[in-house]
Amino acid sequence: MAGGSADERGEWRLALPLAAFFLLFFIAPLAVLAAWSFYAATETHTLTLAQYAKFLGDRFTLGILWNTLWLGVEATLVCLVFGYPLAWLAIRLTPRWQAALLFVVILPILTSVVVRTFAWIVMLGSQGVINKTLIAIGLIDTPLRLLYTETGVVMVLAQVQMPLMVLPIMATLMRVDRNLFDASASLGAGAWRTLWKVTLPLSIPGIVAGCILVYAACVTAFVTHTLIGGARLIYMPLYIYQQATGANDWPFAAAMSVIFMVAVLFVVYLLNLLGRTSKGQIYG
Amino acid sequence: MNKPDMNRRTLLAAGLGMGVAAAFPTRLLAAENLVVATFPGTWNEAQTKVLAPYFKKRTGASVTATIKLAHDQVAMLAAAGGNPPFDVAIFDDPQVLDAVKQGLIVEYPQAKSPNFKELLPQYQDPWGPKISMQVIGIGYNPKRVKTPPKSWDDLLDPKYKGRVGLTALNSQLGIAFLVELNRIKGGTDTNFDPAFKALKALLPNVGAIGANLGAYATLWQQEEIDIAPYNFNFVQTLKGKGVPVELSIPETGAVGWRTSLHLVKGAKDPDLAVQYIDSSLAADLQTALEQAPYSVIPTNGKVQLTGEITRTLGKTHADLAKIRTVDWAVINPQRGALIEQFNREISK
Amino acid sequence: MARRIDADALSFGLAIGGLASIAVVFLIAPTLILLITSFTDSESLKFPPSGYSFRWYAALLDAHQLLDAAWNSLVVAVWTTVLSVILGVTAALAIGRSRAPWAKALDSLFMSPLLLPALAFGFGALIYFNSIGLAQSMIGLIFGHTAVCVPFVLRNSIAALSQLNPAMQEASESLGAGSLYTFRRVTLPLIAPGVGAGSFIAFMSSFDNVPVSLFLSDARTQMLPIHLWEIIETNLDVRTAAASGVIVVATLVLMILAERFAGLTKQLR
Numbered sequence: 001m002a003g004g005s006a007d008e009r010g011e012w013r014l015a016l017p018l019a020a021f022f023l024l025f026f027i028a029p030l031a032v033l034a035a036w037s038f039y040a041a042t043e044t045h046t047l048t049l050a051q052y053a054k055f056l057g058d059r060f061t062l063g064i065l066w067n068t069l070w071l072g073v074e075a076t077l078v079c080l081v082f083g084y085p086l087a088w089l090a091i092r093l094t095p096r097w098q099a100a101l102l103f104v105v106i107l108p109i110l111t112s113v114v115v116r117t118f119a120w121i122v123m124l125g126s127q128g129v130i131n132k133t134l135i136a137i138g139l140i141d142t143p144l145r146l147l148y149t150e151t152g153v154v155m156v157l158a159q160v161q162m163p164l165m166v167l168p169i170m171a172t173l174m175r176v177d178r179n180l181f182d183a184s185a186s187l188g189a190g191a192w193r194t195l196w197k198v199t200l201p202l203s204i205p206g207i208v209a210g211c212i213l214v215y216a217a218c219v220t221a222f223v224t225h226t227l228i229g230g231a232r233l234i235y236m237p238l239y240i241y242q243q244a245t246g247a248n249d250w251p252f253a254a255a256m257s258v259i260f261m262v263a264v265l266f267v268v269y270l271l272n273l274l275g276r277t278s279k280g281q282i283y284g
Numbered sequence: 285m286n287k288p289d290m291n292r293r294t295l296l297a298a299g300l301g302m303g304v305a306a307a308f309p310t311r312l313l314a315a316e317n318l319v320v321a322t323f324p325g326t327w328n329e330a331q332t333k334v335l336a337p338y339f340k341k342r343t344g345a346s347v348t349a350t351i352k353l354a355h356d357q358v359a360m361l362a363a364a365g366g367n368p369p370f371d372v373a374i375f376d377d378p379q380v381l382d383a384v385k386q387g388l389i390v391e392y393p394q395a396k397s398p399n400f401k402e403l404l405p406q407y408q409d410p411w412g413p414k415i416s417m418q419v420i421g422i423g424y425n426p427k428r429v430k431t432p433p434k435s436w437d438d439l440l441d442p443k444y445k446g447r448v449g450l451t452a453l454n455s456q457l458g459i460a461f462l463v464e465l466n467r468i469k470g471g472t473d474t475n476f477d478p479a480f481k482a483l484k485a486l487l488p489n490v491g492a493i494g495a496n497l498g499a500y501a502t503l504w505q506q507e508e509i510d511i512a513p514y515n516f517n518f519v520q521t522l523k524g525k526g527v528p529v530e531l532s533i534p535e536t537g538a539v540g541w542r543t544s545l546h547l548v549k550g551a552k553d554p555d556l557a558v559q560y561i562d563s564s565l566a567a568d569l570q571t572a573l574e575q576a577p578y579s580v581i582p583t584n585g586k587v588q589l590t591g592e593i594t595r596t597l598g599k600t601h602a603d604l605a606k607i608r609t610v611d612w613a614v615i616n617p618q619r620g621a622l623i624e625q626f627n628r629e630i631s632k
Numbered sequence: 633m634a635r636r637i638d639a640d641a642l643s644f645g646l647a648i649g650g651l652a653s654i655a656v657v658f659l660i661a662p663t664l665i666l667l668i669t670s671f672t673d674s675e676s677l678k679f680p681p682s683g684y685s686f687r688w689y690a691a692l693l694d695a696h697q698l699l700d701a702a703w704n705s706l707v708v709a710v711w712t713t714v715l716s717v718i719l720g721v722t723a724a725l726a727i728g729r730s731r732a733p734w735a736k737a738l739d740s741l742f743m744s745p746l747l748l749p750a751l752a753f754g755f756g757a758l759i760y761f762n763s764i765g766l767a768q769s770m771i772g773l774i775f776g777h778t779a780v781c782v783p784f785v786l787r788n789s790i791a792a793l794s795q796l797n798p799a800m801q802e803a804s805e806s807l808g809a810g811s812l813y814t815f816r817r818v819t820l821p822l823i824a825p826g827v828g829a830g831s832f833i834a835f836m837s838s839f840d841n842v843p844v845s846l847f848l849s850d851a852r853t854q855m856l857p858i859h860l861w862e863i864i865e866t867n868l869d870v871r872t873a874a875a876s877g878v879i880v881v882a883t884l885v886l887m888i889l890a891e892r893f894a895g896l897t898k899q900l901r
Binding site: 011012013014015017018019021022025026028029030032033036081082083084085086088089098099101102103104105106107108110111112113114115116118119120121122123127128129158159162163166190191192195212213216219220222223226227236237240241244245250253254257258260261264265268 | 640641643644645647648649650651652654655656658659660661662663665666669677678679718719720722723725726727730734735738741742744745746747748749750751752753755756757758759760761763775776778779782786833836839840842843846847856857860861864865872873876879880883884886887891896897
């Protein structure tokens with residue numbers, strides 16, 4: 001069509017400003033980071049793989065990487081379990097209620113992460129709201145230690161990043177033809193069956209998108225890790241920051257950053273793969 | 285078609301307006317501004333509530349204080365080359381050695397600082413005047429711990445299981461505690477095995493390790509811990525906020541170090557910086573800081589000792605001078621290794 | 633048969649409803665509790681507060697360092713948004729409706745800041761800017777923020793463009809209008825709500841940014857989130873709660889405005 005090729009023909013030049021900007025201020029910093037990861041020390045710029053060996057050969061540092069990646073998985077799962085029903089419910093509301101719910105969902109992402117995590121510190125302490133409530137309704141006798149534990153971090157991460165899960169799932173579910181649900185019901189399938197056989201498979205693109213966004217956000221959530229995790233739980237973002245600014249060991253921190261980026265991208269790639277194979281199984 | 289048109293125009297106009305406004309200087313106040321470093325807790329609060337107003341009255345300039353531990357300040361100055369992010373550094377004894385060695389601070393221009401000669405002689409250091417002493421002891425919650433603990437070994441008492449606090453080693457409090465524990469357990473300044481053995485024995489009792497001093501203060505406020513090493517000043521400041529905490533000096537004696545202010549090399553406002561440091565040496569200012577809830581130990585000879593300092597630490601300046609210090613020249617180079625060992629063996 | 637379906641529907645409803653309600657409570661509760669706690673009259677952050685007072689909000693007026701940091705963050709956010717809109721909208725026009733492979737490649741590239749750990753990018757930016765003399769400066773901060781915020785403008789602009797009927801553009805051109813005129817009078821007004829929503833999110837994203845500001849700002853160019861984090865890590869200061877309260881209310885107000893003028897919730901669906 002004439003319009004299509006006109007778009008392609010003339011307008012590619014419009015992408016140049018952003019492309020130039022990205023080259024100068026996104027790709028260049030990352031390239032410099034990669035270069036520094038091969039330096040021997042902050043002052044000596046001889047090339048070596050020593051920094052990578054230092055990180056990958058040490059159980060302690062590998063443990064930090066693993067803990068961070070696993071933390072992301074835990075938080076993403078919790079997000080999914082609670083976020084999916086919310087999205088499911090949201091699309092069935094009337095437009096006014098839907099807008100209201102969207103507000104509730106979007107407000108957290110727009111509020112500073114420092115503010116939201118700080119709110120949790122108030123809630124998670126021995127004298128905090130959660131413990132007081134649980135004791136009041138008799139589920140526990142002594143306060144649970146939630147602050148500075150991995151459980152606490154998972155909980156806070158899941159809440160702080162939940163909007164990133166809900167929005168993509170909502171977007172996908174809204175594009176699904178409602179008739180499919182009615183057809184399923186009229187064919188005698190119960191609510192659960194419809195969910196498993198119809199709704200969930202159709203919402204996989206949204207689930208994958210949500211999981212990717214949440215996972216990427218959770219593993220890199222510096223503020224949440226440090227405010228809720230405390231000193232005993234060290235994750236990659238804090239460790240990189242400590243090595244970069246506290247120990248001034250730029251090459252080591254750069255190597256860690258590169259390893260971290262590659263690890264996260266790998267997980268994202270796996271999630272994408274998972275999404276595509278599930279879709280393949282459904283649509284053949 | 286009109287509505288979107290108007291939207292676009294108003295958005296553009298608003299954007300341009302803000303853009304123009306934003307082109308103005310990054311500071312709300314047009315007056316002079318000095319950027320300094322300060323310590324967390326008592327220091328930051330004393331800085332904001334007492335020192336900054338005093339300085340403003342004296343010079344008309346305002347102060348922006350960045351809260352950083354001494355060691356982090358040294359790292360930042362070293363990384364910044366000739367362009368330091370702040371003009372006045374606050375160090376504990378160990379960092380002064382490092383900073384001088386790395387050429388990060390300049391000799392203090394005593395001629396420009398009238399209050400300098402009022403300091404007691406042991407606090408008049410050519411690289412920067414000592415503004416106080418910090419002392420550590422055993423902090424405890426008087427509501428839960430009825431008799432003040434008299435020994436560091438009390439931390440190991442099984443009745444405190446899960447209620448003992450520790451702080452990460454990046455702060456001076458952590459290092460000083462480690463060194464003192466080491467000394468009591470028979471270690472030397474080059475052999476820290478006894479200290480780490482004692483810490484490992486302590487682990488079952490440890491309820492929480494504060495990653496930083498703010499988190500540590502939160503632990504006390506939320507009553508998550510009942511007994512832990514703590515700074516004299518920080519305890520007083522928290523007490524002032526109604527947090528149940530007291531400090532007890534163990535029978536083995538108090539341990540302390542001195543804190544000082546320094547003019548950073550390459551400072552943007554060196555004269556203003558010197559005036560700031562000089563302000564903190566003034567007798568009237570130190571008297572104000574000596575009151576509750578800061579209870580900062582004064583170094584100006586004209587300041588009388590009163591209140592909590594006399595009750596807990598010593599009645600005269602001579603008493604305070606007797607508080608044991610540490611051989612930082614030997615300990616400081618081991619800092620990095622000690623922190624690493626702590627992280628690996630204790631932190632998880 | 634009716635009873636079997638009822639039990640099925642009931643259990644389903646309970647499960648979904650239960651999980652969703654917990655999710656909603658989870659989403660709102662912390663912010664609400666923080667807001668209530670910020671009105672405490674005591675020096676500690678206990679909930680429920682022992683008494684109520686505006687004292688901590690009043691204390692904010694004296695906290696000139698906090699206000700400076702807020703101003704810096706605002707300046708950076710405004711410039712970041714302006715830059716993001718200029719770069720993002722032009723790029724969206726280029727790649728938004730194209731199916732060519734180079735367009736898809738560029739799209740992935742421009743969106744990649746959302747996937748990469750921003751902390752790693754922030755550190756890289758620090759090293760890079762250090763070598764070109766932009767370290768710890770407002771300009772550096774603006775460029776760094778733009779890199780991680782422009783994806784929001786791009787995404788929403790592309791979405792808006794994809795919903796645009798190309799017939800509009802063709803009609804305008806067939807009536808003799810030049811492409812710039814068509815863009816100004818036809819395309820831009822129609823995608824304005826999408827661009828507006830994207831810019832709003834880019835603005836908030838810059839204002840709240842931590843990972844990039846952590847490395848690129850210092851004491852002379854303090855950013856609000858970093859300053860707040862610094863205070864929380866070092867002190868017991870209820871003013872942080874009051875500052876947080878102001879941020880929440882300000883965000884809410886801005887959201888309502890964005891909804892009113894750009895139909896925010898519609899753009900994000």
